[in-house]
Amino acid sequence: MRPAPEQASDVPLLQWLEVLRDLRRIPDARPDEVLARVQRFVKGLSPDQRRRLVELALRQAPPRARAVLGAVLEQQADKKGAARLRATLNPLTTYRLGLSAAALPNCAAWNIQ
Known part of the structure; x- marks a missing residue:
């Protein structure tokens, strides 16, 4: 069970954290392809959204997702x-x-x- 997001604007960021969490298990996509999509998404974020993504990752993401996000950042x-x-x-x-x-x-x- 995941805690509910504090703001409705957090939902897309939490969805991308879920992608990072399940990077190896996304059907019909290699991890490299998924990572390329994540990199494009993160690149398009504003500085405030990036900061919020990091905050959410610190609170809710497993270490493997935090490692990938950190490397991307x-x-x-x-x-x-x-x-x-x-x-x-x-x-x-x-x-x-x-x-x-x-x-x-x-x-x-x-x-x-």
């Missing part, structure tokens, strides 16, 4: 949001998501395989 020059997410991750944990280094060049820095 870092790649898109949102160092502050990426640093907040990195602080919540165990540095010894490896996330096996089936992503290629071509899709996410900084995946090794976030322990994503």
Whole structure:
């Protein structure tokens, strides 16, 4: 069970967090394809929406989703949001998501395989 969003505007952001959570299990799509869609979505967000996405991820997303989101934000020059997410991750944990280094060049820095 997930807590209800605090605002109606949070619903699309929460839906994208669900995509990150189930990155490997989305039917008829490879993880690299899903990640490309997520990257386009995050790139189109305003700074306030990015900040809200990070807040929601910190409260509700599992570590694997926070790691992928942090890597995406870092790649898109949102160092502050990426640093907040990195602080919540165990540095010894490896996330096996089936992503290629071509899709996410900084995946090794976030322990994503």
